Amino acid sequence: MKPWIERQRHLIDFTAQSLARRKGKSLGLLVVYTLLVFVLASVALYTHALRNEATRVLAGTPEIVLQRLIAGRHDLVPPGYIEKIGRIRGVQKIEGRLWGYYYDSVLKANYTFMVATDREIAPGEIVVGPALERTRELSAGNGVSFRAYTGELHTFIVAEVLAHESELVSADLVLMNAADFRRFFAYPAGHHTDIALWVANPLEVRNVGVKLLDALPDSRPILREEVLRTYASIFDWREGMMLALLSAAILAFGIFAWEKAAGLSAEEKREIGILKAIGWETGDVIAMKFWEGFLVSLLAFLVGYVAAYVHVFHFEFALFAPVLKGWAVLYPSFALTPQIDGLQVATLFVFTVLPYTAATLVPIWRAATTDPDTVMRS
Amino acid sequence: MIFQPAIIALLLAAGLSLAMLAVASPFALQLIRHWDLGSGSERQLRLERLTYLFSMMVALVCGLQVLSTLLFVFNADKMSVMFVGAMCAVGALNANVYGFPALYAQLVAFFFAATWLAINRLDNQARDYPLTRLKYRLLLAYAPLAAAVLYLQFNYFIRLEADVITSCCGSLFSEEADTVASEVSALAPARAMSVFYAMLGGAILLAVWHWKGAGRGLWSGLAVGTASVAAFFAALAGVVAFVSLYIYEHPNHHCPFCILKPEYGYQGYLLYLPLFAAAAAGLAAGVLSLFGGRPNLATLAPQASARLAGIAAAGFALFVLGASVMVLRSNLILIE
Numbered sequence: 024m025k026p027w028i029e030r031q032r033h034l035i036d037f038t039a040q041s042l043a044r045r046k047g048k049s050l051g052l053l054v055v056y057t058l059l060v061f062v063l064a065s066v067a068l069y070t071h072a073l074r075n076e077a078t079r080v081l082a083g084t085p086e087i088v089l090q091r092l093i094a095g096r097h098d099l100v101p102p103g104y105i106e107k108i109g110r111i112r113g114v115q116k117i118e119g120r121l122w123g124y125y126y127d128s129v130l131k132a133n134y135t136f137m138v139a140t141d142r143e144i145a146p147g148e149i150v151v152g153p154a155l156e157r158t159r160e161l162s163a164g165n166g167v168s169f170r171a172y173t174g175e176l177h178t179f180i181v182a183e184v185l186a187h188e189s190e191l192v193s194a195d196l197v198l199m200n201a202a203d204f205r206r207f208f209a210y211p212a213g214h215h216t217d218i219a220l221w222v223a224n225p226l227e228v229r230n231v232g233v234k235l236l237d238a239l240p241d242s243r244p245i246l247r248e249e250v251l252r253t254y255a256s257i258f259d260w261r262e263g264m265m266l267a268l269l270s271a272a273i274l275a276f277g278i279f280a281w282e283k284a285a286g287l288s289a290e291e292k293r294e295i296g297i298l299k300a301i302g303w304e305t306g307d308v309i310a311m312k313f314w315e316g317f318l319v320s321l322l323a324f325l326v327g328y329v330a331a332y333v334h335v336f337h338f339e340f341a342l343f344a345p346v347l348k349g350w351a352v353l354y355p356s357f358a359l360t361p362q363i364d365g366l367q368v369a370t371l372f373v374f375t376v377l378p379y380t381a382a383t384l385v386p387i388w389r390a391a392t393t394d395p396d397t398v399m400r401s
Numbered sequence: 402m403i404f405q406p407a408i409i410a411l412l413l414a415a416g417l418s419l420a421m422l423a424v425a426s427p428f429a430l431q432l433i434r435h436w437d438l439g440s441g442s443e444r445q446l447r448l449e450r451l452t453y454l455f456s457m458m459v460a461l462v463c464g465l466q467v468l469s470t471l472l473f474v475f476n477a478d479k480m481s482v483m484f485v486g487a488m489c490a491v492g493a494l495n496a497n498v499y500g501f502p503a504l505y506a507q508l509v510a511f512f513f514a515a516t517w518l519a520i521n522r523l524d525n526q527a528r529d530y531p532l533t534r535l536k537y538r539l540l541l542a543y544a545p546l547a548a549a550v551l552y553l554q555f556n557y558f559i560r561l562e563a564d565v566i567t568s569c570c571g572s573l574f575s576e577e578a579d580t581v582a583s584e585v586s587a588l589a590p591a592r593a594m595s596v597f598y599a600m601l602g603g604a605i606l607l608a609v610w611h612w613k614g615a616g617r618g619l620w621s622g623l624a625v626g627t628a629s630v631a632a633f634f635a636a637l638a639g640v641v642a643f644v645s646l647y648i649y650e651h652p653n654h655h656c657p658f659c660i661l662k663p664e665y666g667y668q669g670y671l672l673y674l675p676l677f678a679a680a681a682a683g684l685a686a687g688v689l690s691l692f693g694g695r696p697n698l699a700t701l702a703p704q705a706s707a708r709l710a711g712i713a714a715a716g717f718a719l720f721v722l723g724a725s726v727m728v729l730r731s732n733l734i735l736i737e
Contacts, residue, residue, distance in 0.1 A: 263405055377465070
């Protein structure tokens with residue numbers, strides 16, 4: 024084992040020096056390679072973090088949301104529905120929710136108006152999300168007026184601004200009292216927007232859904248796991264699409280790597296010729312070239328990955344964010360939790376190092392099997 | 402669901418492997434027919450030069466198979482959130498009929514690739530490349546296998562539909578169902594343990610014996626190969642029958658895939674990585690001991706075989722040690 028390691032060490036030593044001698048050529052390849060890793064790793068890291076964020080956010084939501092449908096469209100839940108559901112075994116809590124959208128013509132943006140069930144809000148007061156605080160320059164104690172859909176103007180006092188940590192879900196949120204909500208939207212008394220159900224046992228959620236459908240045939244239960252799965256596949260799909268689009272770049276990179284490896288300069292040819300003349304075997308030259316590829320790949324992979332990490336988690340994925348995260352007037356600004364996933368690194372490896380290795384195979388072989396005699400003569 | 406990055410990566414790896422083997426196959430035929438190291442003809446020189454290229458290519462393919470196997474299992478586990486009823490890789494693999502065949506084909510490809518790499522290494526060490534013909538015959542056998550892997554994986558991934566309700570590991574590895582998996586699950590823990598330790602202990606002892614004997618005995622080599630394969634299956638059966646129970650601390654959960662999950666600290670990788678390495682090394686040690694009779698390999702083949710047997714012994718020992726520690730540390734009591 025020892026002589027083998029010694030041998031590889033000397034080969035690596037030699038390769039590193041020969042790479043350093045040809046700085047210009049190596050640097051060009053390294054830059055392109057690093058860029059490719061950077062782009063792909065950015066996409067992978069960002070979607071992974073988004074997926075995790077979605078899972079984290081949804082963890083606190085009710086297991087089932089029940090909507091009433093009329094002609095296939097979402098409609099208000101009339102009085103008596105919650106009672107009709109009655110007691111279903113396994114359901115911890117049933118709650119009628121009140122929420123709606125409000126279009127603010129000042130900002131040309133939609134707000135989500137909602138009645139808070141977990142906190143008491145005094146009549147005439149509201150609690151607003153951080154994006155509203157920013158865009159309408161509101162702070163606790165300020166008054167703000169909204170023109171209702173009926174035409175009248177309602178004035179509220181901002182009691183509190185929600186914490187920035189929850190911005191991903193609360194950016195455009197306006198929380199208010201139930202009576203204020205009904206008056207503002209002229210909401211029919213006793214009606215609810217939808218019904219939320221909390222189920223303790225995750226294995227029971229589907230059964231509860233089936234029972235709900237039996238009890239209320241005109242309703243649609245939406246399960247949290249379905250929402251989660253949809254999010255997961257949307258993000259995966261977006262990432263996959265982006266990768267499919269970038270496959271052209273990967274292909275171009277493959278061609279570039281081939282060209283770089285195939286276009287041996289006269290000097291390099293002479294070098295290989297001399298090496299062989301002084302006793303190197305074809306296998307040795309191949310090993311040297313292998314180490315060359317390995318060193319370049321490793322360096323490009325590390326630098327590209329670290330740069331992508333910084334890009335995603337410190338610069339908020341500034342370059343490609345619009346493609347992957349969607350768009351809104353009141354878009355939440357949020358920091359993602361840094362996370363590295365083994366599967367993603369392995370996938371990235373297949374997308375970058377594999378094409379490079381495959382593309383340089385033939386050129387390496389060509390270089391290694393050149394005749395010392397012909398090279399040195401020419 | 403083909404637009405998942407890991408799936409694209411797997412298909413890319415499988416496709417590239419097949420493409421490289423397809424390019425190498427006509428050359429392999431030519432080489433098998435005309436290879437003659439004694440001749441100085443132009444054709445022989447050309448063949449000798451090309452063997453460097455194709456050996457490199459196939460070595461890359463084999464390395465890729467090792468990576469793909471890991472990626473495939475990892476990906477199946479990750480995908481389980483997409484399917485109703487799936488809790489781990491079993492559910493994802495059960496989502497259509499191609500799932501498990503794809504996994505098995507990938508595993509066969511892994512062991513084939515490992516053996517080929519060992520033969521290739523031995524062949525390159527000898528002065529006159531005595532195993533070149535055999536290597537390329539094996540390559541011809543490998544190409545259809547690579548095609549099968551690509552076919553099964555492609556069909557598996559293209560037919561994945563998120564609205565299919567799959568079964569979770571609880572039903573496949575339950576003690577009542579009528580499958581091999583359930584028969585293994587139903588083994589009494591004490592009996593399963595004795596078989597497990599006897600088989601693995603036997604494999605370790607054989608491998609150490611072969612290693613100590615500098616790999617010279619043909620029979621000891623073949624015994625290591627056979628014992629490694631047997632120990633591999635015994636190890637998997639042991640994981641299903643009792644090791645998993647201790648890890649989950651649950652008397653009825655037999656799944657060999659859930660131990661790969663983060664909830665259980667990825668302990669499965671600690672078991673499977675040494676186990677697969679050991680099984681592949683043991684198998685290769687057995688195969689290489691077959692070549693000890695050839696004059697040019699009389700010293701090299703036993704050397705390589707002994708080294709592989711040493712790796713196999715170490716890997717199996719690591720696996721047994723890991724499994725035993727997991728059993729001892731567990732709070733579950735199966736045997737009073």
